[in-house]
Amino acid sequence: MTALLSARDVTMKFGGLTAVNQVSLDVAPGEIVGLIGPNGAGKTTFFNCLTGMYQPTSGEVEFDGQLLPPKPRRVAMAGVARTFQNIRLFQNMTALENVMVGRYARTGTNAIDAVFRLPRHRREETETRRIAEEWLDFVGLGEAADLLSRNMPYGDQRRLEIARALALEPKLLLLDEPTAGMNPQETREAEELITRIRGLGMAILVIEHDMRFIFSLCDRVACLVRGAVLIDGAPETVQNDPRVIEAYIGTPVDVAPSADGEGDSDA
Amino acid sequence: MNDTGSLVTLAPDSSGPAPTGERWIRFAKPARWIAIAGAVGVLAAPFMAWAYRPDALDDVSFWGEPSPLQWFAFALGLLLLGCLVAPFVIKPRPGRRPRRLLAFNRGAKAAASGSLVYFAVASAAIVLELGGLVALEPGAWAGLAGALVATVATRALPEGHDPRLQFLNTPAWGQILGIVGAVALVLFAAAYGLGQDGASTFVTFGVLCGVGVYVAARVGVMGWLSAAAARNRRALVLAAFAVAFLFPMTQDGSDANMSIAVGVLIFAATAMGLNIVVGLAGLLDLGYIAFLGAGAFTAAILSRSAFATLGWSPPFPVVVLISGTVAAILGLIIGSPTLRVSGDYLAIVTLAFGEIFRITMNNLDGVDGPNLTRGSNGIPAIPDLELFGFDFGESHMILGVQIGRFANYYWLMLLVLALIILVFTNLNHSRIGRGWVAIREDERAAEAMGVNVFGLKLLAFAGGAFLAGIAGAVKAHVDVSVTPDQYIFMESAFLVAGIVLGGMGTVGGVLIGASILKLLPEKLRFFEDYRLLMFGVLLVVMMRFRPEGLMPDERRQLEFHADDDELAEEIGENIEAHVIPSLAGAPEPDLKGDDA
Numbered sequence A: 001m002t003a004l005l006s007a008r009d010v011t012m013k014f015g016g017l018t019a020v021n022q023v024s025l026d027v028a029p030g031e032i033v034g035l036i037g038p039n040g041a042g043k044t045t046f047f048n049c050l051t052g053m054y055q056p057t058s059g060e061v062e063f064d065g066q067l068l069p070p071k072p073r074r075v076a077m078a079g080v081a082r083t084f085q086n087i088r089l090f091q092n093m094t095a096l097e098n099v100m101v102g103r104y105a106r107t108g109t110n111a112i113d114a115v116f117r118l119p120r121h122r123r124e125e126t127e128t129r130r131i132a133e134e135w136l137d138f139v140g141l142g143e144a145a146d147l148l149s150r151n152m153p154y155g156d157q158r159r160l161e162i163a164r165a166l167a168l169e170p171k172l173l174l175l176d177e178p179t180a181g182m183n184p185q186e187t188r189e190a191e192e193l194i195t196r197i198r199g200l201g202m203a204i205l206v207i208e209h210d211m212r213f214i215f216s217l218c219d220r221v222a223c224l225v226r227g228a229v230l231i232d233g234a235p236e237t238v239q240n241d242p243r244v245i246e247a248y249i250g251t252p253v254d255v256a257p258s259a260d261g262e263g264d265s266d267a
Numbered sequence B: 001m002n003d004t005g006s007l008v009t010l011a012p013d014s015s016g017p018a019p020t021g022e023r024w025i026r027f028a029k030p031a032r033w034i035a036i037a038g039a040v041g042v043l044a045a046p047f048m049a050w051a052y053r054p055d056a057l058d059d060v061s062f063w064g065e066p067s068p069l070q071w072f073a074f075a076l077g078l079l080l081l082g083c084l085v086a087p088f089v090i091k092p093r094p095g096r097r098p099r100r101l102l103a104f105n106r107g108a109k110a111a112a113s114g115s116l117v118y119f120a121v122a123s124a125a126i127v128l129e130l131g132g133l134v135a136l137e138p139g140a141w142a143g144l145a146g147a148l149v150a151t152v153a154t155r156a157l158p159e160g161h162d163p164r165l166q167f168l169n170t171p172a173w174g175q176i177l178g179i180v181g182a183v184a185l186v187l188f189a190a191a192y193g194l195g196q197d198g199a200s201t202f203v204t205f206g207v208l209c210g211v212g213v214y215v216a217a218r219v220g221v222m223g224w225l226s227a228a229a230a231r232n233r234r235a236l237v238l239a240a241f242a243v244a245f246l247f248p249m250t251q252d253g254s255d256a257n258m259s260i261a262v263g264v265l266i267f268a269a270t271a272m273g274l275n276i277v278v279g280l281a282g283l284l285d286l287g288y289i290a291f292l293g294a295g296a297f298t299a300a301i302l303s304r305s306a307f308a309t310l311g312w313s314p315p316f317p318v319v320v321l322i323s324g325t326v327a328a329i330l331g332l333i334i335g336s337p338t339l340r341v342s343g344d345y346l347a348i349v350t351l352a353f354g355e356i357f358r359i360t361m362n363n364l365d366g367v368d369g370p371n372l373t374r375g376s377n378g379i380p381a382i383p384d385l386e387l388f389g390f391d392f393g394e395s396h397m398i399l400g401v402q403i404g405r406f407a408n409y410y411w412l413m414l415l416v417l418a419l420i421i422l423v424f425t426n427l428n429h430s431r432i433g434r435g436w437v438a439i440r441e442d443e444r445a446a447e448a449m450g451v452n453v454f455g456l457k458l459l460a461f462a463g464g465a466f467l468a469g470i471a472g473a474v475k476a477h478v479d480v481s482v483t484p485d486q487y488i489f490m491e492s493a494f495l496v497a498g499i500v501l502g503g504m505g506t507v508g509g510v511l512i513g514a515s516i517l518k519l520l521p522e523k524l525r526f527f528e529d530y531r532l533l534m535f536g537v538l539l540v541v542m543m544r545f546r547p548e549g550l551m552p553d554e555r556r557q558l559e560f561h562a563d564d565d566e567l568a569e570e571i572g573e574n575i576e577a578h579v580i581p582s583l584a585g586a587p588e589p590d591l592k593g594d595d596a
């Protein structure tokens, strides 16, 4: 099977710091791939390289047979949607409006249509609303359509962000720690939601620290450590690899306290 | 880091004021009686003399014969007394939950401190005008004392439950009646206020209006009104438009007030154009007045003035389009290189652009460049408009009322303003408007969702400029002459201030904010020197107490759309359920992202 997304030797340097180092990763259509790694490993930076928010220092990203330019808008239009580790909703818009923004790239009403309320505007407006409502229902937020997103509980905000990404009708969904900060109940719901998204035939690349979540959900798991891919394989293989455990817990001997210069991950 | 302008992304998180006086709750009963005594003092004051000479305010030197301003004080006193006594009169029907439709205690607090402000302002005006405290007669002292007592005493009353009037099921005609009544009240207040020649009378009346609105808001009437308005948009728009349309009829041919009114409309129309840029797209533009100037100069140059430099004067509708287009092209020229910078940098660049425009207009005088604008002399003697045989310079009699030159332009401007509002709302409620708001809220996230950030910013700039250009074309004819020094930075600053004051991104709020900012300096000529100081204070106070503006964005009001008590209850519980856990130490997400 040809890969839907294929990143080749992506490297991202910030000054002297190599946050992502020669990372190559493939995602096949319909596949769920997990991306794990300790804090500061470069997972979010890698996402930013994929989505054009950063221009990689070197390497390239191919999606659906085309090279992705480092322009977030082009990437989105090509069919890659993402969520953010620190939720980035449009706070003073309602839940419904947030999802409707997700339809932006899939609609074409221009200023003239809107000012004169031409048929295209009215047709697309009703359709956008209907589709947005459907996605809200899909993630279980149908009742919250008119709430301002900043007034929604944390778990709902995460789901709303997913709905907004889904409204783009992507072929690949990038989720950055979708269960961060959730309680076990919410985590289970998120897990169930992601399984349902997979059911739609969408490929998913998900960053997550919750190992139970990753190993029960993913077809394949890649582990990133200090910017480089440590291992990429089936969940069982990764789960039992001593190097992964070491990367998370550290080796009991011979760790000089000053060895780690990249601990601070807040940019 | 969040990279939109700091002024524009002010967090609209105003958690309600902390409940005051809860400690004093056991004194609530005696406090109520003390406050009632204070209210009686306020009620008695109007029947006494306030000043010993008649030339302060509207002659308040008589005993037993209240002047209008004293009657207003009486009205405030009644309001205060009413709020204090109402809980004795209105009791829940036996066996039923109290409905808590109105928050009378809050109303009493507001009315008491409002009366205090009213008497303080009135007394200050008397003292200033007549020279010295000795000018105050017992009436003023009685009012001050009564209001002070009531203010202090009402602090001990409990805040009480949020008013629920807005959730009451009111028949549609009742809602519409309320809207029409409110709008008519606004017309009356505007006509009366404009009719006051004395600055102190005007200020006192302004304070009265402010207090009235504040009390209504605290009691819960405003909540009901805005809910009714939200449900009957069309009725509200029609009523507001009708009132604005009828306004010249109340002026009886007085050009003085109508010229101010035209100025207000032009200012409001310009602010509405800027509202796209600042309010919707969140781009802080401090040089916007240049686009109004571009429109005005274009119209002047294309007019039939003897000083017009081109010698080509197409009919006015064509001129309007050309003016708008010239302004829009300027917008594109300034926008395409600068919109890549954001936030404070954009503000600085646009500020510089405004100055460059003014200086360029000053220099296109035939000495350093082509003679287009006649330099600092500008283009005077722009003739009155003539549209379809209608001469805007002439007076007409309509229904027995004299309609002068400025009233004609008023109606034209009203039409232009209506069109601009239509454009604004249609854009706002479309894919384009959502894109703008998304950019305002989080530019990087918007881009990641496929929003064409650069294109939309450019469109906001060019579109806003186009609307300002249109307003400028009319302004050229109203003002008769166009000179560069009408388009200074201060005007841009006032435009932005009007938008922030009223409520960014709203129609009603910006109209109100712009009107206030334009009207005050016109009526308060003697304040000239303190104008800036006053606006500064006003803005600081607003940012502290109501950062979302006088009329917050309707997006922020959507939560109040419940129709009945049950749903209201539910919403209340939901909000509590959502707010309380987050107070109870759930980790607050750090939303200032480091993702990109």
Ligand SMILES: Nc1ncnc2c1ncn2[C@@H]1O[C@H](COP(=O)(O)OP(=O)(O)OP(=O)(O)O)[C@@H](O)[C@H]1O
Pocket: A014, A017, A019, A037, A038, A039, A040, A041, A042, A043, A044, A045, A046, A085, A262, A263, A264, A265, A266, A267, B596
């Ligand atoms: N814009 C930037 N400028 C400089 N350094 C950066 C920038 N963005 C990220 N980094 C650095 O790159 C490294 C990787 O950060 P990244 O956020 O990608 O880690 P992560 O794997 O997502 O970690 P976490 O699990 O905590 O989210 C960190 O050392 C971080 O400080």
Ligand SMILES: [Mg+2]
Pocket: A043, A044, A045, A085
């Ligand atoms: Mg991360």
